[in-house]
Structure formats: C-alpha cells, structure tokens
Amino acid sequence: MEDFYRELIIERYKTPHFRGELEPNDITFEDDNPACGDHIRIDVRVDENQVVTEAVFSGEGCAISLASADLLLESIIGKSIDVVKELTKEDILDMLGIELGPVRLKCALLSLKVLKSGVYGIGKTDSTE
Amino acid sequence: MEDFYRELIIERYKTPHFRGELEPNDITFEDDNPACGDHIRIDVRVDENQVVTEAVFSGEGCAISLASADLLLESIIGKSIDVVKELTKEDILDMLGIELGPVRLKCALLSLKVLKSGVYGIGKTDSTE
Amino acid sequence: MAAKTTTGLDVQQVRKDFPVLSREVRPGVPLIYLDSAATSQKPEAVLQAMNTYYRENNANIHRGIHTLAEEATHVYETARKKIVGFIHAPSVEQLIFTRNTTEAINLVAFSWGRHNLSAGDHILLTEMEHHSNLVPWQLLAAEMDLVLDFIPVTPEGILELDEYQKLLNCNPKLLALTHMSNVLGTINPLKEILQDAKSVGAVTLVDGAQSVPHLPVNVADLEADFYAFSAHKMCGPTGIGALYGRKDLLEKMPPFLGGGEMIKRVELRSFKANDLPHKFEAGTPAIAEAVGFGAAVDYLLDLGMDKIENHERLLTKYAMEKLQEIPDLTVLGPPAEKKGGVIAFYLKNIHPHDVAQILDSVGVAIRAGHHCAQPLHTKYNLPATSRASMYLYNTLDEVDRLIDGIQKVKDIFR
Amino acid sequence: MAAKTTTGLDVQQVRKDFPVLSREVRPGVPLIYLDSAATSQKPEAVLQAMNTYYRENNANIHRGIHTLAEEATHVYETARKKIVGFIHAPSVEQLIFTRNTTEAINLVAFSWGRHNLSAGDHILLTEMEHHSNLVPWQLLAAEMDLVLDFIPVTPEGILELDEYQKLLNCNPKLLALTHMSNVLGTINPLKEILQDAKSVGAVTLVDGAQSVPHLPVNVADLEADFYAFSAHKMCGPTGIGALYGRKDLLEKMPPFLGGGEMIKRVELRSFKANDLPHKFEAGTPAIAEAVGFGAAVDYLLDLGMDKIENHERLLTKYAMEKLQEIPDLTVLGPPAEKKGGVIAFYLKNIHPHDVAQILDSVGVAIRAGHHCAQPLHTKYNLPATSRASMYLYNTLDEVDRLIDGIQKVKDIFR
C-alpha cells in the first residue's frame, strides 16, 4: 500500500496546492481519460520571457491523477516553456515516487498530456505515452 | 485395410452388377454428396404389386459409395417398396461389413438417400442421416 | 468466518480445481479473485481437456477422412451437443459457435437485422445493457435508419415495466436485453418480458453473458428467439462463445461471414450455403476452445447449477449485508434477493480506481470503471464504480477480506 | 532413408517438441501427419504458455487495475508485438487479432469494402483462391453490385501474368490473392504482382494462410495493404488469426463488430470508436490464444524460418521425385522449385477418398477433397484430389511411408 499511496499522494489529493482556474490566462487546455472519466483542465500564465508564473488545475479524478496534476504544476512554476516541453513520463513517475501499471499510468499522465497539449497549441501529444 | 476395403467392396466397385440406366422406369432420382463430388442416379422398375423387378445405378464416386449402391440395389430386387422404405443406415453398414467415420458414412449412405428420395417421391430424406 | 456453506457445494474442494486460486499476488498476499463477471477462472479439467485435444487429436475438422480429423470432428461436435444440453436447446443445428457474446450479437445484427429491418423500424433495448448489446444496434441503426428505444431503469436498478408496456406500442421489431445486468446484478423477469414482446410480434434476443454461468437456463422454456453467451465467463476458455437461435429464423437468415466450412458448393462467382449450424461458422473454428467449452459445461453440471446458484446467493446476501454496514458506501442495484453475485458500489469522495488499487495491494481483485455499461453510469451520474463479482469458488472468508480491504481504503483516505 | 537432413534443422529434436507425433493411430501404427496445410500440430511450448496463462494470470484485459488484469493485458499485448515482429509490420497498431484468416478477410470486405466500393467497381481475384478469399467477395459483390474478375491459372498451376496485365485495365479497386496456393503449392511472385496493382491504384489484400507458417514474410517489404493469416497453421492454437493493415486505411475504416473494447465512449444512441488496433477487436478477445500465438512465433523464430523453409524444400523436392515415379499418378501444380510443401495429386481410376482412407489405415494422414478450392478443381475437371502437406516436423522417412502407402492403394485397386 505504501508502494501505491504514499502519504504525499493522499495529501495532495485531499488538499491540493494548485487547484483553481485562471481567467485570463496565457495557456489553457482540458482533456479527459475516457477509461475512467477523469477530466482535467490546466490554466497557465507566463511572463514576457515565457517563464511560468502561475499554474492551476481543475476537474475530477482519482487520487493518482489529481495528485500528479498538483505535483506537476508545482514543478513548472518558475520554469520556461521550453523546459516544460521537455517533461517526460519519467519526470511524473519520479514525482509520484511509485510504480504504476498501464491503466494507472494513464491516470498519472493525464495532467502532463493536458499541459503539453496546451503548451504545443492544440492537439494530441503522443510523446507522453 | 481389410477393415475398410473388404474384397467385396473393391470387386463391386470395379465390376458392379447393377450399373446402368433404365428408360422407361417407374422410379428415378439422382443426388450428390457435395463434400466429395460423388453423384449417383438410381432407376427402378416395379411390378403391379409394387415389387422391385429391376434396379440400376449410374454416376461417379468412390469405392465405398459405388459398392454400396451396387449392394443396395442387389438387396432390393424382389422386395416390395414398403420394405425398401424401411431400409436404414445399419442395413447398408451390414452389407458393407465395415465401420466408417462420419465423412465416409455420407459416401456409404448416398445411394440409400437417392433411393429413398425416389421412393418417397421427390425431396430430401433426413431419416438416413 | 467459516468458508463452508450450507448450500451443498463443497467450496474448499471446488477451489482445489482452480490452480490460479492458490496463487499469491505478491509474496505473502494470496489472491482473492472477485472479478468473475469480467472473466471466470478455469478449472484444471478444462485445461486438461484442451491439452489432451492438442496432444492427441488435433486436426482440422469436417471433410477429413484420416483418424485425427475424424476424432477432432467428433470432439468438436460432441462439445456442441453438451452446450445444447446445458441450455436445453431443442437441437444441435440451433447452436452456433462464435468468438464470444459480442460476436453472437453482431451476427444477429448483421444477418437477421440487415435482412429483416427497414428504415423507421424500432429496436427496443434497455438502459442497463452492456456495450456489446448496444453498439451493434447503434451501428445498424445508423446504417438502416432505425429507431432505438430504451426501457428505463429505476433508481433501484430494476427495469420500469410500465414504461416497457408503453414502448411496446411502438411495435418494436426486436427486443434485445440482458438476462442479468453485469453492473446492478439485476436478474430480469425474462419470461414475462419475452412473452409481452412476442405478443406484439417482436423477435427477442437475450444477452446471457452473465446468466448462463450462474443460473440454470432453459432457452426452450424462456422461448427466447436468440440467446448469446461466452465460454470464458463460465469456467471455459477465451476465444469461444455461442449463439442459440430459433430454427426457422436461422434457416431464413443469410450467411454472416463467408469462407471455408460455411459452404456446400462454390463456383467462381457464386456459392451455396451449408446447412445449419455450419452456415454461420466460416473458416477453421475454435476447435480446442469448443472442447474446453464442453469440458466447462461438464464441470458445472457435475457440481450442479442449482448448488452453484445457491452458493452465490449466500455469498451475495452476506456481502450485501456487510457492505451496507460501511458508512459512506453505496451499493448499486436491487436488494440481494433480486440479484446475482455482482455488486457495484462507490465510496464517497474516493475514486473507484483508488479503491481497486488499494484492494489489489491486499490481494483483492475487483474491477473499477464503467464495466462496459457507460450509459447506465451516466444515468446514475457516476463516472465509474467499483465492482466485486462472485462465482462458485468464492468463500465467505473472501467477502470478509473484501470488507477489510475497503476499511483500509477508508483509513488511507481518512 | 535417414530422417536427418542437411538443412540445419534437427528434425528428430523438433519432433520431440510435438506430443502428438509420438501417437499411434491404432496399435502398432504410428501417425504420419501430412495434413499441416489444413492445420499444423502444436509444440508443447505453445500448450505450456497457454496453461501458464490460465493457471497464473487469467483475467480480462484492458482497463483492469488488479494484478492479474495487468498481467493479462501485458501478455496479450506482448503477443501482439511478437507477431508484429514476425511479419515485420511497422507498428503494433496495425495488427488486429481475428479468429482466423477467414474472419480477417471478411473484416476487410465488411469494413473497407462496404465503405470504399460502389456499384460497377471491379475486384480482382485469382482462380486459385481458397473459399475464404472468394466467398466474402461474392457476398460483397452481390450486395453492392460489384464485378469479380479472376486471374487465370495455367494448366501447370501458375498465374497467367499476361492476363493479369490485361485485367488491370479494368482498374480494379482491390486485388485479393493468396501468397501460396493450398492446393498447387504455387508461391506467387507477390512483390511484382502487388506493385503492378498499386500502379493502377488498387488496394491489395494477401491471403497469407499458407505462407506465414512456411516462409519468412515481410509485409513492409512486400508493401501489401492487408495481409491475413491464422495461428493454427503455424504451430499456434485454434481460435486466433491476424490481420495486418496499412495504417491510413485502417484509420479511415469504420468499425466492423460493435461491443466492449472497441469503444472509447458510449452513450445510449452513439459511440466513439477506440484507437487502433482495438477499434477492430470487439468483446473479450482470445487472450490465451494470443499468448499461444506469441509462443508459436517464438518457437518458429528460435528454429529459424530460413531453416524451416529449407527443410520443407528438401522434403518437397524428394516427395515430388518419388511421386512422379509412380505410374498413373499425376501431381498438380508447378515443379518443386516453385512450390511450398503442399502436394495435391490424383490416381487414375481411384477416388481420392479411397486413397485417403487406405493411407489412414497405414497411419498416413492426408486430406482428400477440394481443399476449399472448388473452383480450381472445377477448372481442372477434378471433383477432388488427394493432398499431402508438410511442415518442419516431417521427415524423408515419412515421405517414404506415403509412397509405400500409395503403392498399397494401387495394389488394392489393381
């Protein structure tokens, strides 16, 4: 159990640090994981150097998907968009600190998928899979 | 081998006693076994008491189907049509004196099927299967 | 809690027949398999029947003259007879082997549907259908411009039979519904429902994926026109299912897939279809799987379907009682008396995926999601639920382990 | 005659892998299995892979969170990867599991055909096709008013390529042909043929039922648009086959069967299809069979497809020489160099059924009939032929036993 639900995940799920919506924003995108009905929207503001100043998420989901959204956004604040573009599946798994099977992996990566879709303009990103 | 190809079968296949066609005839019918392309026609003459006086077959087929046709016709000459109607799969197998798997059974029973179809008027007879 | 029940089924003995049940999910954590509605486990006897087939008799069937081909044909057709007997179908010609329930339903949609329906015709379904009994009709409706009607489900998970009567006024050409819901567990009062459909001239198709494994089913008595089910949910192998059909309907239906086996005679530009049931079995069939299917039916009959049903009733009743004691937990569907051993539930503020994963960590295998019944979940405003489903090899102890596991989930999320 | 060949394949070792090969057909009469074109025998490794799956990992795949479901999903998708590798397909999305070759071809007819063809369009086939690559197109032609053309076969059993060029002038929308004939043994010069079809804009489908088991096949290099084959002819289980397809074609094709697994999202009256390859895999798939299919591919790769091919060439050459020495015996098809290990023949005045049955009495299993290629037999004016077909486990000794058996047939009918 410790393997899957580190305290960090439960804590971030129950009291997320980056929940909310931003209007206006510079980047916004939303998508869902049809397998479980999870839905995430991410709003981002950047400064004139394309550095992330604010980032929040909203939506519904399981602990894994919401905690990973919260941890992901924490990690990008103060980073440039170019750095955000380089984020990978491994970065997310490192943040969560757990191993996941294929179904839960989709939960964990939903926020990254949404973020990247926003950052690259619209469309699907296969690079997170 | 003796099991399957009693001398009788080979002999009747190579030199059948009742091969031919009868015109005119009282009963005639033909049918085939689509599984192997065998085709048999049977012509029968009966007297005023509905007793078979003459019976011959023509067509193409394997040794089992042609030998059983020949043996079958031999067995009905002098019999009444009512007796012919009672003939069964077992009668044919007794004549052949061998055991047969399902595919060869269809070969062996083709002539009976044709004969019964003729005797009962037209149509398929399932009673031989 | 003793695992021995008073239903006549010696569960501990039964469990020994299923090799996977002695498995540990990880060291020290034995498997508690509560996902039989998705697929059942297989007794060793079924595996051995298939092994024996492959090691001794394997050959392509029909038309073969050599010994192995005759043996293979024999065991394949014997399996068909066993399954025909199991559901009390009137004749072997009425039992077509398919890949699964899904293919069986598609076969009816393609072959019966496309040749008996026309634009504007109504097809009556229910809100509790599995995707396999929805999507084929959606595809057909889109192609042929048909109207799909749905018998609503009450909040308790029961078909609204008053609404059903009203929908019959649209003169549906087909009623297709499930015998037992794979989410709610609801066992529909099939006989009356089918009777009423018949009285307005509708053809009836029953999705028996969840019923045939768990209840004694008699298709002749039910007077279903079509009845579909899968081997893999009833102790049999994957890769095979069956469609039972009314003879006159099957006879008039054109072939579905074209190829070897389903023909009597072929020319370059035309063919003559084979007799039933071969007309609907194109290409080399799932021969070993048919053998396994037959062995599964033998296994179930040997134990007795009534005993299996009773055992599951006991488990369901017990599980329902225990689950309903848990605060913040809601069970979907009707009370225990009206349902089979399928229990979908949700926990307030905890996602079913998290429930399933934490349960897995204590060895308890349940399913989380929409269980291929998304419209039903939409209706109840639930994106997903957790589902525990039981079969002949489950014990009261295992139910306790489920309950303990749920407690653990709640502790973690407290 | 020594069974050891110089092809690098240790046949005696290989034979030990196949339990059925040590069987006696009746006491004292060992089995000589020469019917692999109908279905191959299975090595123990394939059976064990399926047993292990059932005894340890069995669960329904996809969407499942518990350990068994993840393991089952993993082994199923791993099998897909293995098969993709075996035929050198560019990606796993392009490999759809079907029941067999027949279903794979029907899938293309239903999904690609019904949505890309219209009345008057030509489909080009050949006179040597198996019923499975004829009847689906006949059904489609009848439904859509299409024209079927046929590349003729020479008396020697080779496609008439001049005629082919002329038929291309009809601008066929589809060319569907076999890689290797299951009667003549002819291996068609596929690459050139497909190239020419492409040059007139035809989509191409290859029936690989007889080629994938026996030759190294590279679908990317061949540039086939669709390629279909069956596990049961290549040491794998019954109940599973595969369709490879060009990605852009598959993506644009509508779903074939509707149900679970093939959807992304379902509402009562509409659905959104899943991504490739799942879009075409409706319902619970043949999971254990996929595992067995993967194990079969591992087995063949382990031995080496080139060695297997060489071994079969040796057997074919030897068998052809011996058969052609027999008076009154005629072999169909081209000389040994141009064919695989499939040898159909007939004996003057002796029906193939009688040949097969007498051979069976000495343990030699061959097939007699039209081998699901009735139009080809009609063309040659033969209601039926006898067919011996060989695979990696056959030996030169076994060919001798066949020859002895044929001599016995002739003695009996002398």
Ligand SMILES: Cc1ncc(COP(=O)(O)O)c(C=O)c1O
């Ligand atoms: C050339 C060819 N095509 C298609 C098939 C059909 O294969 P299946 O029966 O596995 O669908 C066969 C085998 O019988 C064959 O030899």
Ligand SMILES: Cc1ncc(COP(=O)(O)O)c(C=O)c1O
């Ligand atoms: C009620 C119901 N119908 C249909 C199906 C589909 O069965 P299969 O996937 O074997 O085709 C299932 C099982 O998933 C089911 O529970």
